[in-house]
Amino acid sequence: MYFSQNAIILVMLMFVVSAVFYSTINYQTKAVEDEIKIKEVSIYEKNVKNTIDRNINKIVEDAFVNASYKIMKSRKFFPNAKVAVNYITSFIKNETNKSLKCIVGNSSNITFDVGSxxxxxTDDPLKIRVIGNIELRYTERLNNGEIVGLKNIQIDKEVKLSRIPDPYVYLNKFYYKWEYGRKIILNNFPNDDKNHTFCIILNDSNFNYNRMYNENSPTEIRIIGRNSSTGRWNVVLPYWVQTWREGNNHVSIIWVKVNNKELLNVSEDYIYLLYNSTTPVDREDPENTFILFDNFDYFDPDKWNESGEILINNSKLTVVAGAGSSVFSKDTYGEGYELMFRANFSYTPENNSESAGLFNKLDDTGGYGWAYYGDGDFEIVMGDDSYGIDNTFDYINKTYIYDLILNNISNHPYIEYNIYDSTLNLEYSKRETGSFDGTYPISINALPPENKTSNTNITVDWIFLKDVNNITATVGAENIQPITYTEEKPKTFNGVIYYGVGAYDKVYNGTYSIIGLFTNKSDYWKYPTTVGYKPLIEEN
Structure with missing residues (x-):
């Protein structure tokens, strides 16, 4: 009986010890599980921070790019800075939320909440301060409730933007303006519907070059005619600048083509010369100023035929005799034309010849123009006749401007030969009454003695053909913006321009901040003096 009681006690003790042992095991297991879960939360926290550090720059930049393209696609700016900021911050929040979902996955214990x-x-137009917070939540369910742990992750970082398309420049138009202008009064303008070409001569007496933005270049000048349909002064007339600020008196010669519809005919006929503009765009158009024009940048087979040896160097055409050489126009011309060219007849021994004017191919007689027959024999050729030019060696081996007029105006035909210096001061002139016989190509010829070869040559800088007229131009007084004329500035980029250094100036004006430009400069970002970039294209 005693033994049985002791046995029962021992068995009971074994149950107690086992219960305590297993309870201890359970407590230790629970502690390990809790430690694992604590580490799991810590790992999630680190992953969230790392994800934000890695992705926030791209998320923020994508937000600005997205906002920019939204404006450009819809062609509608944000109404104010607040709406623009809300759009961008909402984008940042949504993209951050997407990034963090990839980390948490389908975890039932770990959740997060991306705040606003x-x-x-900042003091750098391309640096944006980003502020936000993320709440990380750990939940442990119990039999009679749950335990919730919260971890708040703060975001406060400066993000450097790059290559943000600027919708302000993309959607807006910007214009060059002209500060000064002068009437160009046209005397003796024919009362017809034809185009007529004439020249304007500027010098220190009738024009103030100092008023120009760049007085050393004619690029900024515009010759403006009137649109007869609208009455607006917005027709850019074709013009060519022959000479710019040459000599002691700074002579400039500008050839212009115009017709009656492009003039204002009140008490006088006039057009406008405009200047003082920052434009780098040269609007010279010699091809449309004249009936034929060539400055010999290259040989143009659409205008000329060639025979023999020719050279083009530094925009000059040289015809070398060889066994006989010629450059002659595709078309032929007769009465009613004026031919002008700048040339150098080079010295050559007797029995060689150089000719230029209206001649047949490889010919120096029977046409109309100039011919140098070697040594001292420089002549004008007038059909079957020729006339020697006095003081031949004043012209040979020197460059002059040669002018041939075949006039048929008012039934009083005449043929006139003129030689000018580089600023159209007259050096020689001869006029003969009578009509012009036939039509000829414009020819430049160099011929050797018969059955020989020669290096004799003639060089031409430029040549043009125009109508015959008696138009003269008077330069009027200077006026400040006498007409409203602008030209749209070209945007030299492929579709977009990027906000930042290079094409912009740094300014302390909040409307030029990136958010300000998203409102089409209708609002500033944060402060009126917030730093920004002003596009250079906006300046005059």
Whole structure:
């Protein structure tokens, strides 16, 4: 009986010890599980921070790019800075939320909540301060409830933007303006519907070059005619600048083509010369100023035929005799034309010849123009006749402007030969009454003695053909913006321009901040003096 009681006690003790042992095991297991879960939360926290550090720059930049393209696609700016900021911060929040979902996955214990974001300007127009917070939540369910742990992760970082398309420049138009202008009064303008070409001569007496933005170049000048349909002064007339600020008196010669519809005919006929503009765009158009024009940048087979040896160097055409050489126009011309060219007849021994004017191919007689027959024999050729030019060696081996007029105006035909210096001061002139016989190509010829070869040559800088007229131009007084004329500035980029250094100036004006430009400069970002970039294209 005693033994049985002791046995029962021992068995009971074994149950107690086992219960305590297993309870201890359970407590230790629970502690390990809790430690694992604590580490799991810590790992999630680190992953969230790392994800934000890695992705926030791209998320913020994508937000600005997205906002920019939204404006450009819809062609509608944000109404104010607040709406623009809200759009961008909402984008940042949504993209951050997407990134963090990839980390948490389908975890039932770990959740997160992306709070609101804000963006602020800094002292660098391309640096954006990003402020936000993320709440990480750990939940452990119990039999009679749950335990919730919270971890707040703060975001406060400066993000450097790059290659943000600027919708302000993309969607807006910008214009060059002209500060000064002068009437160009046209005397003796024919009362017809034809185009007529004439020249304007500027010098220190009738024009103030100092008023130009760049007085050393004619690029900024515009010759403007009137649109007869609208009455607006917005027709850019074809013109060519022959000479710019040459000699002691700074002579400039500008050839212009115009017709009656492009003039204002009140008490006088006139057009406008405009200047003082920052435009780098040269609007010279010699091809449309004249009936034929060539400055010999290259040989143009659409205008000329060639025979023999020719050279083009530094925009000059040289015809070398060889066994006989010629450059002659595709078309032929007769009465009613004026031919002008700048040439150098080079010295050559007797029995060689150089000729230029209206001649047949490889010919120096029977046409109309100039011919140098070697040594001292420089002549004008007038059909079957020729006339020697006095002081031949004043012209040989020197460059002059040669002018041939075949006039048939008012039934008083005449043929006139003129030689000018580079600023159209007259050096020689001869006029003969009578009509012009036939039509000829414009020819430049160099011929050797018969059955020989020669290096004799003639060089031409430029040549043009125009109508015959008696138009002269008087330069009027200077006026400040006498007409409203602008030209749209070309946007030299492929579709977009990027906000930042290079094409912009740094300014302390909040409307030029990136958010300000998203409102089409109708609002500033944060402060009126927030730093920004002003596009250079906006300046005059």
């Amino acid at each position: 974001f804000d963006i602020e300007p």
